[in-house]
Amino acid sequence: MHLKYNRFITFFLGLIAVMGFACTGFAEWESLEQFQESAAYPKFLVDNLWLLIAAGLVFVMHLGFATLESGLTQSKNTVNILFKNVFIICMGTLAYAVWGFNSMYPVDNWIWDGVIGKGGPIPDATEAVGNLTSDYADYTLWTDFIFQAMFAATAATIISGAVAERIKLGSFMVGATIIVLIGYPITGSWEWGAGWLDRLGFADFAGSSLVHAFGGFAALAGVMVLGPRKGKYLEGGKIKPILGHSMPLATIGVFLLFLGWFGFNGGSVLSADATLVSLVFVTTALAACSGGLASIFASWMVLKKPDLSMGLNGILAGLVGITAGADAVGTWEAVLIGLIAGVIVVFAILFFDKIRIDDPVGAISVHGVCGIWGTLAVGIFGGGDFLIQLLGTLSISAFAFVFAFVTFSLINVVLGLRVSEEEEFGGLDIGEHGQEAYPDFAPSSH
Amino acid sequence: MHLKYNRFITFFLGLIAVMGFACTGFAEWESLEQFQESAAYPKFLVDNLWLLIAAGLVFVMHLGFATLESGLTQSKNTVNILFKNVFIICMGTLAYAVWGFNSMYPVDNWIWDGVIGKGGPIPDATEAVGNLTSDYADYTLWTDFIFQAMFAATAATIISGAVAERIKLGSFMVGATIIVLIGYPITGSWEWGAGWLDRLGFADFAGSSLVHAFGGFAALAGVMVLGPRKGKYLEGGKIKPILGHSMPLATIGVFLLFLGWFGFNGGSVLSADATLVSLVFVTTALAACSGGLASIFASWMVLKKPDLSMGLNGILAGLVGITAGADAVGTWEAVLIGLIAGVIVVFAILFFDKIRIDDPVGAISVHGVCGIWGTLAVGIFGGGDFLIQLLGTLSISAFAFVFAFVTFSLINVVLGLRVSEEEEFGGLDIGEHGQEAYPDFAPSSH
Amino acid sequence: MHLKYNRFITFFLGLIAVMGFACTGFAEWESLEQFQESAAYPKFLVDNLWLLIAAGLVFVMHLGFATLESGLTQSKNTVNILFKNVFIICMGTLAYAVWGFNSMYPVDNWIWDGVIGKGGPIPDATEAVGNLTSDYADYTLWTDFIFQAMFAATAATIISGAVAERIKLGSFMVGATIIVLIGYPITGSWEWGAGWLDRLGFADFAGSSLVHAFGGFAALAGVMVLGPRKGKYLEGGKIKPILGHSMPLATIGVFLLFLGWFGFNGGSVLSADATLVSLVFVTTALAACSGGLASIFASWMVLKKPDLSMGLNGILAGLVGITAGADAVGTWEAVLIGLIAGVIVVFAILFFDKIRIDDPVGAISVHGVCGIWGTLAVGIFGGGDFLIQLLGTLSISAFAFVFAFVTFSLINVVLGLRVSEEEEFGGLDIGEHGQEAYPDFAPSSH
Amino acid sequence: MKLISAIIKPFKLEEVKEALSEIGIEGMTVTEVKGFGRQKGHTEIYRGSEYTVDFLPKVKIEVAVSNDIAANTVATMVKAAKTGKIGDGKIFVTPLEDAVRIRTDERGESAI
């Protein structure tokens, strides 16, 4: 969104005011009171409110991830998965407040111009005027922060699912914190922070690359450092699937993610603009639905049975696919983008299993592969320059992969990354937490 | 809502513009820019935003149905139920985009005037002006579509619960598609599409008849073609209940449906009108709550035990009951409508069980019977003409029943409708999907 | 919120109009039409819409409580917990409509000035003008009612969790009704109804004391009258924990409560004011997240294991803690308030267990203790007068405790409060409801 | 006395229970088990990988009976549990040396 560039100027002005400097640039109004009485104020209210509600919807996605991931893993690791998701939202929001937000939107405050922004804590003051933006942006500084903070933790959550059932809790917590604190804001600044990719004209509306491919390829790195779960890949190339323990939880997760995506994409309009937000709702829903259908039928043909978990992944694939161009493509293009994403994800999941990349929830395929596809789709359907789109998505994915690979490798050396075989067998719930997820019910042993 | 009539004109004008024809009729503004600078624009923004949010809330109802239906059925059929719900939202949205939306709001494009509208795909263009409506309506074409699309799939979901645990997956998918694609838009056009019922003055605010009674009576037809689940009705008139496997899932479902109904009814105001939307929130909540209490106490008296599943159905009964008149009745009338619905639903469930209509989730009673009650209640409390209300609700219910009966009967002949006895015993999860919902837990055999 | 005082005047004027009296005081506009055409109308629409959406979000909290409470208790009492939550929302909304709302906001209609308000049913009329407020308030009478009604039932829900697994269903229903109908509106009127505490300058933005401490201390009274669950406290001071049956349900509950709190606090701004609502979103989220982290690490240090249920309680502790001052503190103060709440709650839970106050879900610690903390925090960070804050929170907590203690003691004498030992052992699901929550799964016996 | 253990298909439980009641047997203990035998499990698919579920759900009924009715008990169970299809299950008869009714301290045949 090119509007984004301008809003950082505004944001910066707001920031100055907040910080106690003289407020230089309220273009038209001299005081909050004046602005509130102006005809522009009601629109500002609506825009701001929509972003707050959208932030709430993106928050729902964290519950969606928590239930999806625990549904698709074994009951003996459920407490662990839930704990990680609780930790991620808490840590992610605070890390973003302490450093990430300012690092991702550095305005003029670059460590390395266009590449690495200088972070720092969000302001403390509650002064009203400073937080109000003038004629450029459509929301307050706080709204901006909370909306972006809800996005930030997402990257860590995507990784959480892929490395589930075998990663040491403490090590994961350290790794996730580093990635959210430092890694995610760096690539984020490249585009949304008006960095080098934005300057090249790269387009990633709501983050097919910046959020999803980032998370997916960081997840790939984590999985490669960790290795597969014991007992999944047998000798002779045979695969013994490790079944998720609750399809209702997984399904609840996907419906909640679908819901939250209305805020993820719809809020990324950064205003309540009627035409754009409603178009984004429609393209988002159509791509999700065609992604779901495509996965259902593709997996049905390949596997001979209608597979619920593939249908669920298909919906997510469609959603990830449309994220980069939800504002820029037409309705039937959205359907096409979703259809292709839904087919891609089925084959990507089968492919990663074949090369023994063990991803219990399909996060690499859904977020990584379809994140790239979605970004490229803007170059095909949405008016973006295909080569720049390619360059952008590969840069982001590669950075995420390398950054996470180094992070997890270092943690592996220092703290150890993987639980003992005995703990993996007995489950991380007992091993790491001394708690069971369902103490009233005895899980059956296969 | 009589406003609806006008909005189709507007919609049509918008459509023309979109289609590339000359835009003839923007009453007051000549360009989007002009409109955006006008004093009417902020109100337009709010109205449009509310409808989008309402669409999100109606989307939540699909998750509500998925969890309610899987909670009230056996664990061996859970994957199947969830799969159907995932399929329905995907298929429903696309079917509505391809044909249903235009068929339901045909404006002048009737196949048979006032009775059957001519459908077709929604437009692809993303041109801003065409999608903005002028002084009549309060939202864009895309908003209109997404809000209505979320309604459309509901009818199929209602059927899904009633025919659960014995219907062949493929056959259900075909049947549901036909009903959403063709059946639902037909009765929809009678009233909301400005067809013959609307012309007679029939009132059905948010769809007690058009959505719920339609779904309920289509469900009845499906159940009659299918027959009851094996082992439910024993010789000598004895009934052996087949228990739902998870009361938490069922309860989550009803709370989510209650939440979604704020969007279902509140959004049907079709603007953010403060008085009307807030009144609708209040009447909706009061009817739901009195419905819940009425069912709790009615079933407690009849069955001697406080029955959770009856309380849950009572809330839904109250919600279905108020749907037709949520904008037109007073607060205490809403309480009364809910109370009566809550009592009706208890006896309806007992009645259908007595006549061996096997409806695992009570969909026929909740949506069918209370849908009729709610429509009639507008004739009693809401200023509607009782006879017209009666005519309308019976016409819609009868059409739904006949349409679904024919559809399912044909499918029965061509594809077969019911799974084998062996599969029914072993569960559709293994039989149709080769998957278990809870592989870590061994269900106990009764 | 001092705005509240004024809005009761407005509300009263509205009420007069509704009741059919002459409308005396629309400051600027003489008719609804005039108001709708005024420049003030769009802002009114936005404010009103936000409060309705916030009411929906607070509704979600009831689902959050239902899942949290059932997750943290045994599977043999799950139907009972769910039933109570279904009952509470139904009863609470109706009780508030019949008496509570007017009793809590008595305007001039006090039984005892500033202490006990005179209740009565909300109006029935649907007349538009009367329900619209003039220049003072930002929402309609119906909006006011539904938002406050969603709060009202919360107090009863908090009690429900603490007395779970041993209280007779009928007795709980009577007690909860009395507390919601009479008790909650009394303390509510002291502050939000412009009673004696408000006149002293007490500050409790969204109800750390009025809702949470009230519920928490009423719960404490209930637990003291009831006694602990059999088998929890052994001889020699040993504690045998009684495990909750589903950590996913508990986690879903906390995420939903977190989500709902955006409406609980954000809606308490009572308008869509961009600066305030966005600040409240940020302080709320930051306190929740720092509360979660604080509890995680505090319990990890004390208990040597990372405890999911403590992390969950920590998030809630942070939320309760920020509730009184969410609009009045800065971002980093919010973090601090949350951190302290998160530490407090861990030790409070351990403390209550040590003194044999058996609270299965930690409601007394989360809502009671942290409710007091949050109220005091406004005296420390938020500009409130510390002594008045202390007086206020203790008065409210003491009243809640005494009121509930008397209520439950009387019920104990008349109806009996506790189920038989045999029923407690066998579970309330069979004992009270003749139903099982998970009939397909046999719970294991420990 | 004999302890008779029958491993049967779960959905036959009700019928076997009723058949036993008819010949006067009023007590039994039932366990859910998984059986492995000639009846092969089915192939399932999860996210693209096939796997075989070898163990099939069965129900084990244990009945303690006096020697004189043991043969009839076995015959009754066989009749009620038979479907004729593979996987119908097995009945095992083991000697029972003593039985005690906990409530009354009764011993031997009067205890069962």
Place this chain on the structure above:
Amino acid sequence: MKLISAIIKPFKLEEVKEALSEIGIEGMTVTEVKGFGRQKGHTEIYRGSEYTVDFLPKVKIEVAVSNDIAANTVATMVKAAKTGKIGDGKIFVTPLEDAVRIRTDERGESAI
């Protein structure tokens, strides 16, 4: 050696376990079972239809013991498991020919 199987009420498990520990028995195997006997199940209601739950949850404790302590084991179990109300359960004693401790290959009485 004897294999003693006691079918008891689930909430008596802890007490029986402790009573056995006190007489020096340190190993046992527990299975969740459903019992059918004189103690009748309860009537439940689901959506308006009554049905009877015949099978009540019980717990089966299996202990392998040497002949000399078998009688005492049975007596201890009876004492600990008794409530005097119907449904207290049964104890069955069957002959045990051999026992093996898998870890050490020990056989017979030293294995139990």
Place this chain on the structure above:
Amino acid sequence: MKLISAIIKPFKLEEVKEALSEIGIEGMTVTEVKGFGRQKGHTEIYRGSEYTVDFLPKVKIEVAVSNDIAANTVATMVKAAKTGKIGDGKIFVTPLEDAVRIRTDERGESAI
């Protein structure tokens, strides 16, 4: 005939099953049980209170075999189930008087 019951660690089930298949045993019945023995349970914490989980998950495999292969069956099971760590479990051998295949009414050794 003998009825051999082995109580083993759950994750050894697959190996034992395969070892038995290799010596020609094609039928068995598996039950989930909880074991109490020398292998001590672990301490868990719930909301600040410690408690001990005494009973550990185990799996019971029951196999009916003819006398001549009984010894080999036991030996095979021991070998496949052994980890050498405490808690490996026990094998109990009891006499089996009769066996019936429900489907065919076959009796005795041909039934198993």
